[in-house]
Amino acid sequence: MKLAVLSREPINYSTQRLVSAAESRGHEVLVIDTLRCYMSIASHRPTIHYKGDALENVDAIIPRIGSSITFYGTAVVRQFEMMGTKTLNASLAISRSRDKLRSMQMLARKGIGLPIxxxxxxxxxxxxxxxxxxxxxxxxxxxxxxxxxxxxxxxxxxxxxxxxxxxxxxxxxxxxxxxIKEAGGADIRCFVIGDKVVASIKRQAAPGEFRSNLHRGGSAEVAKITPEERKTAVRAARVMGLDVAGVDILRSNHGPVVMEVNSSPGLEGIEMATGKDIAGLIVTHLEKMLIDKPKRVEG
CATH class of the missing domain: 3.30.1490.20 (ATP-grasp fold, A domain)
Structure with missing residues (x-):
């Protein structure tokens, strides 16, 4: 296969791991700066150009769209979809997950646990x-x-x-x-691929901090999740329409509550903590997507 990773950070850990995992499976991989793509929007032959040349014969893309470029990034993903290129996460699913209010309303409508x-x-x-x-x-x-x-x-x-x-x-x-005071400054990051949670970690906030993000000094360790937490994470990703997602859950007195569904979850923290080849599992899933027929999306 000829794959393209849409990423503005070619030396980013997640980007490099995806490239390495795909190449080790015999695939040709391009790393494309999303903002350097430009498009010809035509009904007869939509195209995407990159640095002066048309991008052709790309079998599938792995979008790594940063939140600051969601509007342009999802437009690029849509253009690939118009061209018949398979995409790991669809443009609509990425847009849904990036709109915090919309995503909360969609999750609430499906009865998924949320903080008030x-x-x-x-x-x-x-x-x-x-x-x-x-x-x-x-x-x-x-x-x-x-x-x-x-x-x-x-x-x-x-x-x-x-x-x-x-x-x-x-x-x-x-x-x-x-x-959610009882969470104690910790959350659970569930990494969902397809219909499975393939790995989960507990992220603990640094002393004096309530935000558990690893970028803010939080620590990570392997977490054992309950069947209810596993089901909640998979359902949340499905409601958004995401094939790959990082679902952040808090453990509350009234059960698991979803804080966020991330369409471009980082790989470094979860691979380092669990020792699992998450990048390889993503590429394997993408290979399967190219063989299987499209499945119905909930939501």
Missing amino acids: TGFAHSPDEIPDLIQMVGGAPLVVKLLEGTQGIGVVLCETRKAAESVIEAFLGLDTNILVQEY
Whole structure:
């Protein structure tokens, strides 16, 4: 097969591992800077050009679309889809997962466990919004935030009112969520490929920090998950329509709750912690996708 990895970071761990795993299986691999792609949008013969040449005879792509380029990145993935190229994660699925509000609404509609979440536009509604999620402490999240950036823990009602008012005053979209204290600053990253959780790790926040992101100094270790957590992770990925996803779960007193479904989950943390060849499993799944007929997507 001729594969293309859409990535702006060719020396990134995840990119290099995917290239290595594909090449070891005898595939030809291109690493393509997503923002350097440009398109001819025509009904008779849609094409994608890259650095002056048409990209032709690409059997499948592995999108590694950063959150900052979601709009252009998903447009490139759609163009490949128009050309009949198989894509590991579809453009629509990536768009769904990147829209935090939309993804929460879709997961809620399917009955998947979530933290109590509020969304409002007017500062006049702040008191009731805080009450809606159970009062302080609570978490305020920017809809456009990623890797823990734009996430604030408000430990008192007064602090919550001030933070929410400040964000709304800047005309910024935010979510207000209940704080799952019993999680103890830890979450579970479930790596889903197809209909299986192939690996899971527990990410623990650094001392004095409540965000467990590895980019923020968190640590990772192998996690043993329950059947309910496994089922929740697979269902969450399926609702988004993602074949490969990182599903972040908190262990609450009322069962597992999904915090986020990531369409471009990093490989370094989970491969280092588990010792599993996740990149190889991704390439193997992509090979299977090229043979199997498209399956129905829930959601």
